[in-house]
Amino acid sequence: MRTVIYGLPKSGTTYLFSLLAEAMGRNKNLVESFEPRFIDQNNRLHRNDGKFWDESDNMLVKILYADANKKSGWEGEKALTAFNSYDKKIFIIRDPRDRWISAFFYRWFHRHNPNPEDYIRAYELAKSKENNPASIPFYNLLSSDSIFLKRWANDYRKNLKILSDFINILRVKGWFVISYEDIVDEKLMGLENYLGFTLESKHGIRPSFMHVSRTKSYGNWRRWFTSEDVGFFSPIFNDFLADQEYDSKDWNLENTNSLSSAEGSEYMKRLFYHSKGPNIETISILGKIKKLIFKYSRHVE
Numbered sequence: 594m595r596t597v598i599y600g601l602p603k604s605g606t607t608y609l610f611s612l613l614a615e616a617m618g619r620n621k622n623l624v625e626s627f628e629p630r631f632i633d634q635n636n637r638l639h640r641n642d643g644k645f646w647d648e649s650d651n652m653l654v655k656i657l658y659a660d661a662n663k664k665s666g667w668e669g670e671k672a673l674t675a676f677n678s679y680d681k682k683i684f685i686i687r688d689p690r691d692r693w694i695s696a697f698f699y700r701w702f703h704r705h706n707p708n709p710e711d712y713i714r715a716y717e718l719a720k721s722k723e724n725n726p727a728s729i730p731f732y733n734l735l736s737s738d739s740i741f742l743k744r745w746a747n748d749y750r751k752n753l754k755i756l757s758d759f760i761n762i763l764r765v766k767g768w769f770v771i772s773y774e775d776i777v778d779e780k781l782m783g784l785e786n787y788l789g790f791t792l793e794s795k796h797g798i799r800p801s802f803m804h805v806s807r808t809k810s811y812g813n814w815r816r817w818f819t820s821e822d823v824g825f826f827s828p829i830f831n832d833f834l835a836d837q838e839y840d841s842k843d844w845n846l847e848n849t850n851s852l853s854s855a856e857g858s859e860y861m862k863r864l865f866y867h868s869k870g871p872n873i874e875t876i877s878i879l880g881k882i883k884k885l886i887f888k889y890s891r892h893v894e
């Protein structure tokens with residue numbers, strides 16, 4: 594069975610890929626194609642680093658929906674054409690409020706080549722917000738430039754409209770659309786009926802993908818957003834929420850005195866200074882300098 598999982602970054606595609614890979618590989622060899630970027634005339638899938646996969650009768654493919662700058666994956670029509678003949682086709686949707694927060698923190702992964710100055714600014718603001726959640730609207734972690742924010746909001750809303758219309762087309766064309774929230778809540782019966790086999794929800798995400806995982810929950814926007822965020826984000830997200838059967842009137846927030854650094858600043862730091870990334874050298878040098886200063890100060894005393 595040839596199966597494709599499609600969705601935006603930070604919508605649970607990697608977790609579902611792990612679940613399906615375990616199930617589809619139980620009794621038969623499985624070809625796993627993780628985030629290929631294009632397909633050739635012989636239906637061979639390719640990644641930009643040179644890795645490729647030949648077509649197989651038992652194959653699982655995970656691809657990402659192209660974001661606004663078209664760098665993260667496959668545009669809709671391209672994906673529809675490439676995987677039209679696949680036996681099972683799944684698309685994952687997620688509450689855009691949670692996905693935006695998750696995607697914001699994940700943008701600092703070293704492979705995304707984040708700007709160091711932007712990282713430092715966002716990191717320091719995230720730490721401050723963790724200590725005093727109400728003091729900083731989340732949108733200020735993105736920017737404090739009102740002109741930039743207005744332009745960003747307009748573009749993001751337009752792209753959500755395009756995405757929502759595309760998801761509705763997928764439903765008409767027979768794709769199985771499942772929400773990230775149902776996956777987290779293990780409401781998998783509909784998906785299992787569609788696939789024709791059961792999924793082991795306790796299987797979990799593979800160790801090699803753990804750097805992607807952040808909270809494995811939903812509704813975190815209620816703690817990270819402020820009332821200012823509600824005013825800023827609701828005009829951007831409400832049409833998508835209503836169209837995809839989320840409650841667009843529910844913008845209730847949770848009062849909290851602190852936020853988890855593991856979900857914010859420490860997660861950012863782990864991705865930016867990843868052990869296999871170029872920035873690890875910087876933090877190593879800073880660590881050595883601190884040790885020398887400490888050693889010298891003790892010697893002086």
